[in-house]
Amino acid sequence: MPAVICGLLALLLGLPFAGGTTPGAVDTAAAAAVAHLSPGVLRALVFPTEPYVVLALGLLAVALCLRAGRRKEAVLALVVPVLAILLTSWLLKPLYDRWKNGTLVYPSGHTVSLVAVLTVLVLVTRRVLVAVLSAVALLAATAGLVGMGYHYLTDVAGGTLFAAAVVLLTWPSPRREPADPAQGEHSFTTPGS
Template identity: 55%
Template sequence: MTVRRVLVFVAVLGALAALLLGLLVVPRAPGSLDTWATDRTGELSERLLDVLVLPTEPYLVIPAIALIAGAAWYLRRREDVILAVAAPVLAVALNTWVLKPIFGRWKDGGLAYPSGHTVSLAAVLVVLMLLARPKVLTAIAAILLLGCATIGLVGLGYHYLTDVAGGVCFATAVVTGLRAVLIPRRVPAPSTG
């Protein structure tokens, strides 16, 4: 299986997961999983939760995008520069203007599913996992950072756990789908014979 096919498979799987999860949770009151997560994280100190949610804030996400794009630019990897900038922007725009209004899940006066905080952070982290090396260490760091942000988002009451899960699935779908599009196609060598 080619890298492009794997990326397309992951993109389709992520999009389907976000869609199915949204269809399952949006029309109902928060389920037992959402309630359990809210109860557990709500017991933590507000100061700790504020720190945990910091990686989702634009004043940290935007410089992270700039650093990744700058490194790719320095390495003269044009497709990686495009991915680093376009993937998070596209994911956030689609989430904000298409998915949230379609699903219409409200929490405290704002549309909540999928979590926009999570989409922005997860998109940057998936870009980083695709571009950085070593892959395993990058993936572990990304998972830990996303786990901490999840605790903060749920604990502060910004989102339900399922909003965060939907955001991760959607961001992964957008980034891997765009990466599949940006992989340079091999030009067949002219026939010598």
Template identity: 80%
Template sequence: MPAAVCGLLAVLLGLPFAGGTAPGAVDRAADAAVAHLSPGVVRVLVLPTEPYVVIVLAVVAVVLCLRAGRRLEAGLALAAPLLAILLNSFLVKPLYDRWKNDTLVYPSGHTVSLVSVLTVLVLVTRRAFVVVLSALALLAATAGLVGMGYHYLTDVAGGTLFAVAVVLLTWSVPRPAPAPSTG
């Protein structure tokens, strides 16, 4: 159910901006809120979305699964973010056709890659501090992506919702029950 809600919200959020470039009032307010940040600060804030950070986080999730003997979840930890990224890049972005700086921007690919991996980490660890750190990373990345002019706030929100929907849907695939221990 949460996957469906996130997916539906991602679809609905992007509809007013499909085929266009104009930011809405919320987007303009977010741009104004981060306009005072220096270029150096926004570059630091956008770091969580960089591939070398996202890949390291994905590897951590896989290693945690493997160390716990959860091979199927280790595969899902790789497959779910990859599926989210591919669907976003080759299907969803072209469907919405929202442009900024000659680039398709809705939903944000930066955000989809980061949030899909963070969602996997939350599912793997089930720890409150991972949820908090993930939320802080997303907030920083949001300010950075908007501040750098890469995305509008609605692109980031849509990317967040889409990534969570794909990961939760993938993670909910029925898995065989582990065999009972004989020892």
């Protein structure tokens, strides 16, 4: 259900801006909030969206899956972010036709690639620390993308929602295993692991 909600929100969020170049009030406020940051700081904030960083994080997710013997998840960790990126570039950007600086911007491809890989990492590791670090990386990247003028805030929000939707829709749900009476707890596994 969260995947469907994220997907619908991503699709709806872009509608008011389709075919245009004008920022919304929230976009203008976000740009003003980060306007004081220096170009060096903004470049550092955008760093998590660099292709080599996203690729390294994706390969880390694949390696973690293989190490745990979860081959199906390893394939998904590789394929699903690519699927999200391709859908964004070939379907959604032309469909929404929102432009900034001569480039289609909704939803943000930078954000889709980063969030897809980070969502996979959170699902693979199931660690709160990974979720927190992922959120920090996304917030930093958001400030950088808006501050550098690459995207409006709504582009980043749409990319975040869309990437999360694609990953959650395609990722196998953990299933609850029967309790081990010796340990007195339940464990979770992923189908096909």
